[in-house]
Amino acid sequence: MYETVQFIHSYWAYLVLTVLIIASINAIVGYVSNKEYGATNFRIALFTLIASHIQLLIGIVLYFVSPYFRAFSEVGMGGVMKDSVLRLYNVEHPLIMIIAVVLITMGYSKHKGKLTSKPKFKLLAIFYTIALVLMLSRIPWNAWF
Template structure:
């Protein structure tokens, strides 16, 4: 089961990064060029929200089925924090990714309440770009390539 969930989580991550990049760039361009907020912009932001939340659910299942999780009981929290690989997979990656999903959720929720296109794009640009930066900072790049 672990390999299957890890495979899905790894490949779904590509979609998440692509959607976050598209949504962030689209929002920044819309904000800078004073474009009108359209249904297409809404779909992009909604699909980004959905893909990130699906990735969260897959990640939660993976977190509790991974061999890294068992290291908490074997070496303790001190041992996990001293090992850079264990710290990345058990602490840094999950926490920063959850923070990124919080940014996406806040950005999506706040943009719906705004009345003008410029303010909608501003909310999406700020929060989706923060989420993208968080995701890019904690991806285990050695496992991706």
């Protein structure tokens, strides 16, 4: 089961990163160029929200079926924090990704309350770009390539 969930989580991450990059660029370009916020912009933001939440759910399942999770009972929290690989997979990656998904959710929710295009794009640009930077900072790159 672990291998299957890990496979899905790894490849869904490509989709999440792609749509998050597209959504961030779309929001920045929309804000800078004073574009009108339309249905396409809404769909891009919504699809990014949905894809990131699905990735979070897959990640939560993976977290608890992962062999890295057993390290908490084997070496304890102190041992996990001393080992950089265990710390990345058990603490840093999950925590930062949860924060990133929360930022995506906040940006999406806040932008819906704005009535004009410029503030909508601004909120999406800020929240989605910060989430993107956070995600890029804690991806286990050695496992991807």
